[in-house]
Amino acid sequence: MGKKLLVVGYGASGSNLVAMMAAKKQCDITILTATDYMEVPLSMTSVLAAGPEAHSKVLFPLLQEPGCQIIQGIAASVTDSSLTTTTGQVIPFDICVLATGQEIPTYMPDPVTEGSISTRKANIEALHDKIKAAKTIVISGGGPLGCETAADIQLRFRDKQVILVHPRDNILHTMHWGLPEFGTKTLQNMGVKLILNDKVTDYNSSNNTVTLASGKTVPSCDLYIPAHATGGGNCKFLPPHSQINGYAKVNKKTFLVNGFENVFAIGDCSTIDNIKLMMKVEEQASHMCKNIGKKLSGEPLAEYSPGFKGSVQGPGIVSLGHDHPDAVALGPDLGEGFMGWLVFVFLGWCGPPGGKKMAQVKSKFNASVTPKLGKGLSD
Numbered sequence: 001m002g003k004k005l006l007v008v009g010y011g012a013s014g015s016n017l018v019a020m021m022a023a024k025k026q027c028d029i030t031i032l033t034a035t036d037y038m039e040v041p042l043s044m045t046s047v048l049a050a051g052p053e054a055h056s057k058v059l060f061p062l063l064q065e066p067g068c069q070i071i072q073g074i075a076a077s078v079t080d081s082s083l084t085t086t087t088g089q090v091i092p093f094d095i096c097v098l099a100t101g102q103e104i105p106t107y108m109p110d111p112v113t114e115g116s117i118s119t120r121k122a123n124i125e126a127l128h129d130k131i132k133a134a135k136t137i138v139i140s141g142g143g144p145l146g147c148e149t150a151a152d153i154q155l156r157f158r159d160k161q162v163i164l165v166h167p168r169d170n171i172l173h174t175m176h177w178g179l180p181e182f183g184t185k186t187l188q189n190m191g192v193k194l195i196l197n198d199k200v201t202d203y204n205s206s207n208n209t210v211t212l213a214s215g216k217t218v219p220s221c222d223l224y225i226p227a228h229a230t231g232g233g234n235c236k237f238l239p240p241h242s243q244i245n246g247y248a249k250v251n252k253k254t255f256l257v258n259g260f261e262n263v264f265a266i267g268d269c270s271t272i273d274n275i276k277l278m279m280k281v282e283e284q285a286s287h288m289c290k291n292i293g294k295k296l297s298g299e300p301l302a303e304y305s306p307g308f309k310g311s312v313q314g315p316g317i318v319s320l321g322h323d324h325p326d327a328v329a330l331g332p333d334l335g336e337g338f339m340g341w342l343v344f345v346f347l348g349w350c351g352p353p354g355g356k357k358m359a360q361v362k363s364k365f366n367a368s369v370t371p372k373l374g375k376g377l378s379d
Contacts, residue, residue: 003027006093013267014099016285022065029068034111044107045148046322049156051128074111075237080262098265103231134222138210140200142166144318146227150192151320162192167199186328233269247271253303
């Protein structure tokens with residue numbers, strides 16, 4: 001084939017793109033990934049509460065697409081024709097697509113310290129032990145991640161005081177269809193204490209005290225969990241004019257990274273206005289696949305038009321409790337009826353691909369009705 005495609009990052013976005021491009025057989029594909037395993041990110045809030053056994057169900061080996069080369073490493077710098085890793089390895093390419101995600105400590109593997117599956121498992125088990133031992137847990141961030149974490153812990157450990165701190169008037173403030181109000185009532189009914197219009201500014205582990213921006217404190221906090229992207233994006237290796245706090249600055253129509261002709265970015269690592277969950281994975285990967293073909297043939301790049309333009313987050317997909325018997329699914333219909341059930345099942349993914357690939361999900365609907373990754377997916 002001759003032409004070289006380099007995909008940096010092998011999570012949801014990267015694996016979708018690789019599978020699509022491998023099927024087209026338009027170019028030679030190299031994958032650069034920081035870890036020697038894959039993990040189902042949607043399940044991590046419940047994994048923290050449920051423990052090692054649940055974690056083992058969402059870890060699996062790297063998916064090997066036919067004809068694709070996998071290199072384990074971390075990007076240090078990139079030009080329009082090659083990428084250099086932190087170990088000095090130079091990887092040439094004709095087109096490079098960044099799909100490295102964002103830095104969310106605990107919920108996403110640390111590319112530097114959690115490259116091996118054994119280290120990742122040990123770290124998650126240690127945090128689960130801390131959750132079990134804690135009496136008071138403070139979680140900062142009232143988005144989907146923080147709300148799900150609060151519910152997963154509170155439902156499994158009724159004797160604990162779970163406190164959720166959020167800087168806005170409402171939790172889930174970027175979501176539509178009444179989710180903020182319904183989510184607030186649901187969490188409070190579960191026993192979660194909400195502190196709104198405030199944010200955590202410091203956690204002193206020596207005296208177990210959380211300090212808030214208002215000057216108030218939460219004493220006797222045994223465990224503090226930041227449930228948001230504290231570190232920004234995972235593209236800090238880009239030059240300053242091509243990133244904003246680690247997020248690749250892209251042309252939102254073509255996905256080209258600012259200042260480059262052959263480097264693109266998709267998913268959570270980019271500045272594309274979209275939900276930072278997994279709803280746009282297939283949509284963006286499909287468009288990127290189309291533009292790779294156009295770039296290789298010298299045609300003008302196609303323009304991306306995202307769905308759900310009227311809302312920041314798109315349809316609400318939040319599961320408070322996941323597979324717990326008392327879980328509540330929050331969907332466009334406020335968690336009731338068929339759509340609420342689909343939402344619950346979608347976020348109930350908890351298992352390895354079972355021989356199928358994440359990237360083989362042919363539609364968001366098919367993914368929504370699949371209780372375990374890979375089961376029931378069409379080829």
